[in-house]
Amino acid sequence: xxxxxxxxxxxxxxxxxxxxxxxxxxxxxxxxxxxxxxxxxxxxxxxxxxxxxxxxxxxxxxxxxxxxxxxxxxxxxxxxxxxxxxxxxxxxxxxxxxxxxxxxxxxxxxxxxxxxxxxxxxxxxxxxxxxxxxxxxxxxxxxxxxxxxxxxxxxxxxxxxxxxxxxxxxxxxxxxxxxxxxxxxxxxxxxxxxxxxxxxxxxxxxxxxxxxxxxxxxxxxxxxxxxxxxxxxxxxxxxxxxxxxxxxxxxxxxxxxxxxxxxxxxxxxxxxxxxxxxxxxxxxxxxxxxxxxxxxxxxxxxxxxxxxxxxxxxxxxxxxxxxxxxxxxxxxxxxxxxxxxxxxxxxxxxxxxxxxxxxxxxxxxxxxxxxxxxxxxxxxxxxxxxxxxxxxxxxxxxxxxxxxxxxxxxxxxxxxxxxxxxxxxxxxxxxxxxxxxxxxxxxxxxxxxxxxxxxxxxxxxxxxxxxxxxxxxxxxxxxxxxxxxxxxxxxxxxxxxxxxxxxxxxxxxxxxxxxxxxxxxxxx
Amino acid sequence: xxxxxxxxxxxxxxxxxxxxxxxxxxxxxxxxxxxxxxxxxxxxxxxxxxxxxxxxxxxxxxxxxxxxxxxxxxxxxxxxxxxxxxxxxxxxxxxxxxxxxxxxxxxxxxxxxxxxxxxxxxxxxxxxxxxxxxxxxxxxxxxxxxxxxxxxxxxxxxxxxxxxxxxxxxxxxxxxxxxxxxxxxxxxxxxxxxxxxxxxxx
Ligand SMILES: Nc1nc2c(ncn2[C@@H]2O[C@H](COP(=O)(O)OP(=O)(O)O)[C@@H](O)[C@H]2O)c(=O)[nH]1
Ligand SMILES: [Mg+2]
Numbered sequence: 001x002x003x004x005x006x007x008x009x010x011x012x013x014x015x016x017x018x019x020x021x022x023x024x025x026x027x028x029x030x031x032x033x034x035x036x037x038x039x040x041x042x043x044x045x046x047x048x049x050x051x052x053x054x055x056x057x058x059x060x061x062x063x064x065x066x067x068x069x070x071x072x073x074x075x076x077x078x079x080x081x082x083x084x085x086x087x088x089x090x091x092x093x094x095x096x097x098x099x100x101x102x103x104x105x106x107x108x109x110x111x112x113x114x115x116x117x118x119x120x121x122x123x124x125x126x127x128x129x130x131x132x133x134x135x136x137x138x139x140x141x142x143x144x145x146x147x148x149x150x151x152x153x154x155x156x157x158x159x160x161x162x163x164x165x166x167x168x169x170x171x172x173x174x175x176x177x178x179x180x181x182x183x184x185x186x187x188x189x190x191x192x193x194x195x196x197x198x199x200x201x202x203x204x205x206x207x208x209x210x211x212x213x214x215x216x217x218x219x220x221x222x223x224x225x226x227x228x229x230x231x232x233x234x235x236x237x238x239x240x241x242x243x244x245x246x247x248x249x250x251x252x253x254x255x256x257x258x259x260x261x262x263x264x265x266x267x268x269x270x271x272x273x274x275x276x277x278x279x280x281x282x283x284x285x286x287x288x289x290x291x292x293x294x295x296x297x298x299x300x301x302x303x304x305x306x307x308x309x310x311x312x313x314x315x316x317x318x319x320x321x322x323x324x325x326x327x328x329x330x331x332x333x334x335x336x337x338x339x340x341x342x343x344x345x346x347x348x349x350x351x352x353x354x355x356x357x358x359x360x361x362x363x364x365x366x367x368x369x370x371x372x373x374x375x376x377x378x379x380x381x382x383x384x385x386x387x388x389x390x391x392x393x394x395x396x397x398x399x400x401x402x403x404x405x406x407x408x409x410x411x412x413x414x415x416x417x418x419x420x421x422x423x424x425x426x427x428x429x430x431x432x433x434x435x436x437x438x439x440x441x442x443x444x445x446x447x448x449x450x451x452x453x454x455x456x457x458x459x460x461x462x463x464x465x466x467x468x469x470x471x472x473x474x475x476x477x478x479x480x481x482x483x484x485x486x487x488x489x490x491x492x493x494x495x496x497x498x499x500x501x502x503x504x505x506x507x508x509x510x511x512x513x514x515x516x517x518x519x520x521x522x523x524x
Numbered sequence: 525x526x527x528x529x530x531x532x533x534x535x536x537x538x539x540x541x542x543x544x545x546x547x548x549x550x551x552x553x554x555x556x557x558x559x560x561x562x563x564x565x566x567x568x569x570x571x572x573x574x575x576x577x578x579x580x581x582x583x584x585x586x587x588x589x590x591x592x593x594x595x596x597x598x599x600x601x602x603x604x605x606x607x608x609x610x611x612x613x614x615x616x617x618x619x620x621x622x623x624x625x626x627x628x629x630x631x632x633x634x635x636x637x638x639x640x641x642x643x644x645x646x647x648x649x650x651x652x653x654x655x656x657x658x659x660x661x662x663x664x665x666x667x668x669x670x671x672x673x674x675x676x677x678x679x680x681x682x683x684x685x686x687x688x689x690x691x692x693x694x695x696x697x698x699x700x701x702x703x704x705x706x707x708x709x710x711x712x713x714x715x716x717x718x719x720x721x722x723x724x725x726x
Binding site for chain 1: 540548549552553562563565566567568569570587589591592593594597600
């Protein structure tokens, strides 16, 4: 695995204007009232070390793909919402631009969705996982049995193209994108009607792939299929379908998975430091990561020196904890592979809520499967230490408001935003305001953000700045080597207003960065 | 003080969805959770203290997932267990076959572990007798053969759940007590009873 070390020799950017602290050194970053644009000086950048494997973007997630990313071409774009992010089909001549859907056998289980129905077809995003023998492994909607012929056709397509020494990447037809991800011994297929690019869809398929690896390890997966090509993997994945279902939901809704970043519980840095050092003190020989979560917010993370967690592995842990209430009682102890760390072996995670009825969940990751009682002991030591401090009350207080309102920023037209500090891999975002409180509205706004993300990270024509006007809102995205920023404004605002808001927002984030980010991560 | 001191390790075994988690939930929290099935991930541990007559024991209960995925690793959950509650669903005959598998596994790897067979969801067969798929006498015969205790429980109504764990605790106390008195060798009452004495030596 490539160790993506923080690249200090980043090209100095001179984007529009006053914000760029020319010649500013990283050290005076914190004293600077003006946010830096450059990696390491942006608001939220860690002080001396990083918590995560440094992830630039998609390339890092896939690691093995050859990187043909055109470095930020510096282009700017103003457009209407909904323009396709990538034009033209890739991979297949036009006569094959159809997704075949075989009629499936009648008599599939009544409780399950009818895969021949219009409702089934209308789902925004389907995901299928199959083995190279064409055997169904997972389907987001409808049973795998009912879809086995569809999956057979998918595999036939993949093989047909491969016979000519080509690789099928995607099919674009009729408002649909069909994206293929070949990760031997698995094949993943996404069928989407969203505004996302092929590349972002492929990124999501990677998540699903790694979710499966996290349960089995790649070594075991390879072993199984080497011995029995048409093995029915669902036997081994039994009971984990809801993890994949939930992960797909997160991909639709959670900005963290879109941004490849994690968000923190807003907390004063002195309180966070006490919590971190209590956690740091509760160490054990084989402990590699100690992670304290509040819902989907990170409270703190302590890691073994020189061991980095990848945000994707952290998201998989979030998903594991978030999609199961079975950890609510007692203490969980489960093998888990963190695929971005190592696809070959299992870690063992001790998962427990700090106290009954709280949202604070502690994950202790060890290399030793016999470590349960040691880690259980760590947890108790941590909790006892913490209970004696006033910081614990402050933490309980903070849990009542795990997010903040956008009105705190003081920009009336601004409805919502996402801000990611690239060097720390952390992002911040206010709660969704009134017009976006329903699930549908949240998914809609997330889809717009995904669209901007797709445009910004376009493989051949990346953008640095984009401003879009829609019917219900105006959106702006701006990316520098230090951060990624997505803003959502009321539709009445103007572009000039939006641009002037950036500066104000960045200053606000700089002012609040102690609370919103983890600036000094700890190691054991 | 660190985590709870545990006297006896108890492991729940059996096919997925036979009701192991519900059994523990009923016993520890006196409740039955309805809602969509939530399979256990890996295993969950919970400790509970029980008083049997004048003695208190803390049972450390391991609720396992029962999935094939971690079968190779399941030994870590039952190693050193004093008792195994092997569950099957009275309305699902395949779950009884799976229970037999676990019994064999325990006999091979963990010979000192006492086995308790537990048929779950009796409320379902009380509501509809034809729902029963595992014959009472078949299990009774099997239990005799492997020298196991046999219970039929319902986590929904609470039937026999307390009895089951109480029996586990009581058996643990009595075997520990036997071993201890044997070691000390000064228990006068026991010495008077030649049958009991010899029995302890086998
Ligand atoms: N009617 C009834 N349902 C039960 C009983 N015990 C468990 N269940 C249901 O069976 C399913 C599986 O239970 P669970 O305890 O999670 O099984 P586990 O996988 O063995 O831990 C759940 O939907 C429970 O509600 C019971 O005693 N009666
Ligand atoms: Mg369970």
